[in-house]
Amino acid sequence: MSQSHQQPALPTCPGCEEPLDAGDRFCGACGHDLSAVPTGPGDRPTMAVAVPPAGQAAEAGPGDAGTPDAGAPRAGAVEGGAVRWPAAAETDSSDVPAPVHSPADVPGTDSDGRPLTGPGAESGGGAGAAPGGPAHEEAGAVRVRHDHRAAPGGGTATGAAADAGGAARTTGDRAAAVAGAAPDGAAEPGGDPDSGDFPLAAPDPRTAEHAPAAPAAGEKVCVACRSGRVDPDGYCENCGHAQPRERDHMEQELDTVAAVSDRGLRHHRNEDSFAVSSTALPDGSPAVVAIVCDGVSSASRPDEASAAAATAANEALLAALPRGTHPQQAMHEAIVAASEAVNALAQEPAGAMGHDAHRHQNAPACTLVGAVVAGGLLIVGWVGDSRVYWVPEDRTRPTARLTEDDSWAAQMVAAGLMNEAEAYADDRAHAITGWLGADAYELEPHTAAFKPDRPGLVVVCTDGLWNYAESGEEMAAAVPADAQERPLHAAQVLVGHALDGGGHDNVTVALLPFAVGPDGAGSARESV
Amino acid sequence: MANFSKSNVPQFSVEVYQNAFLPEGGREVNAIVTVTSTGGGTTGGIPLAGSGPAYGTGPGAAVVLMVDCSGSMDYPPTKMRNARDATAAAIDTLREGTLFAVVAGTHVAREVYPGGGRLAVADAHTKALAKDALRGLSAGGGTAIGTWLRLADRLLGPADAGIRHGVLLTDGRNEHEAPEDLRAALESCAGRFTCDARGVGTDWEVKEVTGIASALLGTADIVADPSGLADDFTRMMENVMGKEVADVALRLWTPVGVEIRFVKQVAPSVADLTGRRTEAGPRAGDYPTGSWGDESRDYHVCVRVPQAGIGQEMLAARVSLILPDPSGAGAPQTLSQGLVRAVWTDDMAASTSINPQVAHYTGQAELAQVIQQGLEARKSGDFDGATAKLGRAVQLASASGNQDTARLLSKVVDVVDAATGTVRLKAKVAEADEMTLETRSTKTVRVKK
Numbered sequence: 001m002s003q004s005h006q007q008p009a010l011p012t013c014p015g016c017e018e019p020l021d022a023g024d025r026f027c028g029a030c031g032h033d034l035s036a037v038p039t040g041p042g043d044r045p046t047m048a049v050a051v052p053p054a055g056q057a058a059e060a061g062p063g064d065a066g067t068p069d070a071g072a073p074r075a076g077a078v079e080g081g082a083v084r085w086p087a088a089a090e091t092d093s094s095d096v097p098a099p100v101h102s103p104a105d106v107p108g109t110d111s112d113g114r115p116l117t118g119p120g121a122e123s124g125g126g127a128g129a130a131p132g133g134p135a136h137e138e139a140g141a142v143r144v145r146h147d148h149r150a151a152p153g154g155g156t157a158t159g160a161a162a163d164a165g166g167a168a169r170t171t172g173d174r175a176a177a178v179a180g181a182a183p184d185g186a187a188e189p190g191g192d193p194d195s196g197d198f199p200l201a202a203p204d205p206r207t208a209e210h211a212p213a214a215p216a217a218g219e220k221v222c223v224a225c226r227s228g229r230v231d232p233d234g235y236c237e238n239c240g241h242a243q244p245r246e247r248d249h250m251e252q253e254l255d256t257v258a259a260v261s262d263r264g265l266r267h268h269r270n271e272d273s274f275a276v277s278s279t280a281l282p283d284g285s286p287a288v289v290a291i292v293c294d295g296v297s298s299a300s301r302p303d304e305a306s307a308a309a310a311t312a313a314n315e316a317l318l319a320a321l322p323r324g325t326h327p328q329q330a331m332h333e334a335i336v337a338a339s340e341a342v343n344a345l346a347q348e349p350a351g352a353m354g355h356d357a358h359r360h361q362n363a364p365a366c367t368l369v370g371a372v373v374a375g376g377l378l379i380v381g382w383v384g385d386s387r388v389y390w391v392p393e394d395r396t397r398p399t400a401r402l403t404e405d406d407s408w409a410a411q412m413v414a415a416g417l418m419n420e421a422e423a424y425a426d427d428r429a430h431a432i433t434g435w436l437g438a439d440a441y442e443l444e445p446h447t448a449a450f451k452p453d454r455p456g457l458v459v460v461c462t463d464g465l466w467n468y469a470e471s472g473e474e475m476a477a478a479v480p481a482d483a484q485e486r487p488l489h490a491a492q493v494l495v496g497h498a499l500d501g502g503g504h505d506n507v508t509v510a511l512l513p514f515a516v517g518p519d520g521a522g523s524a525r526e527s528v
Numbered sequence: 529m530a531n532f533s534k535s536n537v538p539q540f541s542v543e544v545y546q547n548a549f550l551p552e553g554g555r556e557v558n559a560i561v562t563v564t565s566t567g568g569g570t571t572g573g574i575p576l577a578g579s580g581p582a583y584g585t586g587p588g589a590a591v592v593l594m595v596d597c598s599g600s601m602d603y604p605p606t607k608m609r610n611a612r613d614a615t616a617a618a619i620d621t622l623r624e625g626t627l628f629a630v631v632a633g634t635h636v637a638r639e640v641y642p643g644g645g646r647l648a649v650a651d652a653h654t655k656a657l658a659k660d661a662l663r664g665l666s667a668g669g670g671t672a673i674g675t676w677l678r679l680a681d682r683l684l685g686p687a688d689a690g691i692r693h694g695v696l697l698t699d700g701r702n703e704h705e706a707p708e709d710l711r712a713a714l715e716s717c718a719g720r721f722t723c724d725a726r727g728v729g730t731d732w733e734v735k736e737v738t739g740i741a742s743a744l745l746g747t748a749d750i751v752a753d754p755s756g757l758a759d760d761f762t763r764m765m766e767n768v769m770g771k772e773v774a775d776v777a778l779r780l781w782t783p784v785g786v787e788i789r790f791v792k793q794v795a796p797s798v799a800d801l802t803g804r805r806t807e808a809g810p811r812a813g814d815y816p817t818g819s820w821g822d823e824s825r826d827y828h829v830c831v832r833v834p835q836a837g838i839g840q841e842m843l844a845a846r847v848s849l850i851l852p853d854p855s856g857a858g859a860p861q862t863l864s865q866g867l868v869r870a871v872w873t874d875d876m877a878a879s880t881s882i883n884p885q886v887a888h889y890t891g892q893a894e895l896a897q898v899i900q901q902g903l904e905a906r907k908s909g910d911f912d913g914a915t916a917k918l919g920r921a922v923q924l925a926s927a928s929g930n931q932d933t934a935r936l937l938s939k940v941v942d943v944v945d946a947a948t949g950t951v952r953l954k955a956k957v958a959e960a961d962e963m964t965l966e967t968r969s970t971k972t973v974r975v976k977k
Contacts, residue, residue, distance in 0.1 A: 225784065233867060235843035240783025240833075242841035242869075268841040268871045297875070504874075 245269065247303065251488065254278050256288045256373070258488035259510035260495045264464055265503030271295030272462050272508035273306035273366075275314035282324040287374035289317045290510035293338075294386050294462040296365040296435055305342045305364035309436050312341035313370055327372045328449045331381035335445035338368050339383075339436045346438035365437025369403060371460045373512050378402075378458060381447040383434045385410075387466050391476045392456035393484055399472035402448060406434030424470075430463065457483045457490070458512040465494055465509050468501035487511040538567035538772045538820070540849045540863035545885035548869040549878040555832050557844040559868040560794070560885035563817075564824040567772065590627035590647055590689035591768060592680040592721075593618055595640075596698040597632040600731060601667035607729060607754045608667050611697060614757030616659045618695065621765035622650040629683050630658055633696075634669030635704040637679035647687055670704035673740070674713030677723070684721045690854075691771045691819050694723035695764060696740060697757075701733045710736070714743040719775070722746050722818045724764050727967070728754050730959045734966045742799050745818030750967045752960035770821035773851060776863070777814035778827060781846040784811065785834040788845075791815050794889040795826035798896045798970040814850060826974070828889050833870045844870040885975050888928060892972040895924040895933065899969035903940075903962060906953065915941075915953055923949030930973045936965040 220230040220243070228238025235242055247270040248263040254276055263270040275291045293309045295302025316337035320330035346363040367384025380388045385405040392399065404410055409429035412418040423429060434444055459475060469475040478497045483490030491511050498507040546559035595615050601608045615630065622628055627647035630640040641661040642648040648658065676696065684692040702710055717723075723744035727737045728751045741748035747764070751757050778801070782788060793799040805813040817825070833844050848865035873879055902917030918941050925934040926946035937943075939961040941951040 228783075233843070235867075236783065238784055240786065240843040242843065264839070266839045266874055268839050268873065 242268070247273075247307075250274070251492070252276055253488040254288075256286065256487075257290050257510060257512045258491050259290060259292070259460075259508070260488070260491040261508035262495045262499065262503075262506065264506050265499060267297075267506055269303060270506045271297060271302040271306055271366075272464065272506040273303070273310040274508050274510055275310040276510055277314055277318055279318050279321050281321060281374055283375075285375055287321045287327070287372060288512055289314060289321075289370070289372050290458075290460045290512050291317075291334075291338075291368065291370040292386055292460045292462055292508050292510050293369075293436075294367045294384065294464070294506070294508070296367070296432070296437070299362040299365040299437060299439075301345065301364045302366060304345055305366040305437065308341040308345055308364075309338035309366050309368050313338040313368060317370070317372060321372070321374060327374045327377055327379040328381075328447050331370060331372055331379050331447045332445050334370065335368060335381050335383060335436075335447075336443065339440070339443050339445075342366060342436040343438040363438035365435045365439065367406075367432065367462070368436055369460055369462075371458050371510070371512055373458065373514055376451060376516075378450040378452055378514060379447065380450070380458075380460075381445060382406075383436055383443070383445055384432050385430065386460075386462045389459040389461070389466075389472055389475045390450070390452070390456055391459060391472070391479050391483070392452075392454055394454065395476060395481070397454065399476040401472050401475075402450065404446065405432075406444075406446075407432050452514055453516065455484065455516050456514050457487075458514055459494070459509060460512070461494070461509040462506065464503075464505035464507035465498045467505065468498045469494075483511060484513040484515075487513055538565055538863075540565050540776075540820075542847060542849060542864040542866035544847065544866040544868055545883055546868060547878075547881055547883045547886070548871045549873045549875070549881075550833075550870055551876070551879040552838055552872060552874065553835060554872065554879065555835060556789070556830065557833055557868060557870050558828070558830050558883070558886045558890075559845070559847075560883070560889055561778075561827040561829055561847050561866055561868075562824060562885075563778070563827065563849060563864075565773070565820040566822055588689050589623070589691040589693070589769065589771070590684050590687040591622065591765075592629045592631055592647075592683050592694045594631045594633050594637070594676045594680060594694060594696040595665065596634075596671065596700065596728075597665055597667055597669065598634050598671045598700055599668050600671075600700045607699060608665070610754035610757045611699075611728065612662045612665055614697070614761040615662055617758040618761040618765045619650075619655050619658050621762050621769065622655065623769050624651055626650040626769070627687050627689055628654075628658070630661065631676055631679055631683075632665055633671070633673065633676040633698070635672045635675070636669075637672075637676040639679070639683075640665065645683065647683055671698065671700050671702055672705035672709070673698060673702045673736070674705050674710040677710075677713045677717050677740075680723075681717045681720055691768070691774045692721035693746075693768050693771070693819070694721055694744070695761070695768075696723055696725045697728060698725070698732055698737065699728045700731050702736050710740075714740065718743050719816060722774075724748070724768075726751055726757075726760065726764075727963070728752075728757060730963055734963055738967060738970075745816060747797075748967060750960070750964050752964065767821070771819040772821050774819040775852055776817050776820050777808075777850045777852070777860075778817050779808055779812055779814050779848045779850045779862075780805075780829065781812040781848070782831060783843060786844060787832045788813075789830040789832055790828070791830075792828045792893060793817070793825055794828045794892060795824075795972045795974055797972060798893050801827075808850075817849075826885075826889065828886070828893070829868060831868070836870075836872050838872050838874050841869065841871045844868045888975045889972070891924050891928050892930070895921055895928070895930065896970045896972070898924070899933070899937070899965060903966050903969075906940075906962075911953055915951060918953070919949035919951040921949075922946050922951050928973060930971075932971060932973075933965075933968065936961070936968060940965055 222228040222230060222236030222238060222241055223243060224241035225236060225239040228236040230243050231237050234245065247261070250259075250261045250270075252259050252274075256278060257276045259274045259276045261270060261272050261274050272295065273293045276289065278286055278288045281287050291310045291313045293306035293313075295304075295306040299305065313334040316334035317330050320333060321327060325333070342364055367382070367386045369382040369384070369386035369388055370380065371388050372379040378390075380402045382388070382403045383406060385407045386403075387405070388402040390400045390402055404414070407429065408431040409418075409420075409423035409426065411433055412423040412426075413420050417423075418426075434440070436443070457479060459479065466475065469478045478494055480486075480490045480493050488511075491509050494509045494511075495507045498505075541564045543562045543564075544559050545562065546557065548557070550557070593615055595611055597608075601611060619628070619630075626649075628650055629642065629647045632638045632640045639645070641658040642654070648654040673696070677694070680694045684694070721744065723740060724746035725737045725740040725744075725748045727734070727749075730752060734750075738748040740746075747767075749760065751760050778791070780788065780791060788802070788805075790800065790802040791805070793801060801815040801817075804815055806816075808814045827847075829845060829847060831844050833842060836842065845868040846865060847868060849863040851861040851863055853860055898917045898921045902914045902921060905911075905917060906914035918937065922934065922937050922941065922943055923946060924930075925937060934946075939954075940957050941953055944950040944952065
């Protein structure tokens, strides 16, 4: 690649060499998780090794230090990984554009030191991951959130190096070299990722000569060729590559709920949407809301449908819950409100682009699944095939799926016409029989209330995730053990799980940790 | 023509019809770009406030009428008379204030009115003088169309007019100059003025007349019966008077790595513009479209994009309508634009569907081509080839609802079954019918809604 177009001072993505902004958490070009890359001033990347994980490190460290499996994945974060970093940097990432899966590669993040079962875990340390970055894994990924994005640069590259060095005492120099030199080091393998890693081949620098050599500071630069400016339509003025859109990857974290949504690897836009919020019941106790919607691709403007539905349902719940409406009733009304919001879209004209013309202008449509944790109750509500899973904190206890899909396969199974394996093997399995949208036959909001008797995690997700973890057991296996404490990280891990599996659809997951008070009573299902 | 309810400023809109979805490995992107201009011909000759001289209304238009006065125009003698009448009708149609001149064409070009290398300003008096001058026209001499065009260019060149237009009438072959001379004349005139060309009778060469029209971005037609000339000239002149904006170019910007396969006008007629590109900055090129009134045209753009993975999206081309700065110094004005996109998907239903507009115009372009090939084969005695090509033409014309072309075809072939394209060549075909079919083979119809 043309180095002349690159300002050497700029940090670049280790996966694809694209220049980064200080606040970036994921590479805009390839989705590579940057959280751990020392991106220079303004970030506080490897802090995580020492800071939040510091507790873990302190916890795991002593236990690990003497154990024979020091080279095993989980130790990677502390020592083994540091030792392997240089090797990881030389390893070419993979054939697919390095996705956001790196958190999944991070076994060491487990607070109790148990190795994760994610695909990345077996590959050992950072070796199987994209160059450089993932080895730092949990670094910022865990702690960098929206609200921390602009964190003033206490932890600069220097700090990062120091941390790395401190963490891996025996090999501090090498770790520091990686941590500190990542931008430079990343430029080296860049030639490879450009041709092999990035499907839309970055243009031949010879043909890019007309491009503005150095776009003015502050101007957006194309994520693919890095020499063109981005036009107002969101395409590169040099190579034409579509620029990442805001919705391609979204994350949000509140105190008691977190959600992550990703475009996936095979779709050109993210048609999923989510909304998370918290409010208070009239008695002052907290109520937490998560809504996840999946746009129906065969309809027009599915992305608008999912966004409208998630927003409307969330707002309806935020209005109803503080008034004292029973959460289950509030959920029912929220689904109706979401349905109306999606129906209203059908009256609006399609966007000027007209690129959905082949879709014959079906009314916009989407699924909806929501969960409310309030007053010791867990309320779920849904229409379509997005799901809620219950994963108890004590993994020895049974997990459960709390929703029944409005889908062809589910109906076949329910009617006793097929067993689950047969039904889900059918081409029609995923055809949904219920959705929000003006062309829905009849809106049938499903709601259910549960009273869990033990702490656990509520997983609210689209089929982009559960396609890769269909049963409750599979889902529980994919959820990191510390999900209760670090829901955003866990959501990232789950999205990574789906991307590792192929990322064939948009992936969205919201996680609500459920805590039980001292008087935690037995569970009671007040199903509708 | 005038519609006072409309805006005074010409509005261009660009719509793109395409299936942006490509399968894995797919590289070819086709799009139909519909350009519609509204607001032309609405000011009744009053210059548009603040629109600059590029908008050719009223005094902004200049027209040169080139009338063939070669010896053959006297056979039959009615031909010359009809030509004089038609030219007079055209003069009558000129809007007050339009600059105009009449040129008599033989093996040399001669100014008939007003003379002295000038243009007259149309009013009742000058129109009457011009028509008087027409009476003096007589047939005699050869045909060297290149000289006519060069004279028209000399007359129109200094004119302070946005719309510069020629009307050329010929009845014979361009026999008194080498084909290279005509080509050179066309090259030097292209982009300086637009020109409609008409062939009267059946002794002229279709390729010469259509070639002149396409090089100078005008229309070509046959007027087999000279008595129809006056009507045709009146229509043609009304069309010219309706033009509002000249020198509009279709600008195609493509990203690095994208190659342009072709750019064609496909409605109202097929014209390949691919080779007429002039570079306009990095990765952008302009294709001339001439002058515009109230009208709508369709263009077929086909590009090859670099391969990309499923889920990727790119801009394959940006199509815009460009109006050059009249002084030639400032930046051109972008009238409107549209985007041609490429999105790779593994959804077979999406990637395999063909956009109806693209399918339709692909068929219309093939229709024009098979008619020309079929007539060529027929002339060269390859009757099997001609039958096959013209049969295919009948099939395409009937399937796409191109009634006019179907009717012209039916004068050349006997149609056994239009749906399968089974035809027999007619044993006897009137020369006028064959020439009409050839001249109008490029006329297309729009997609049935």
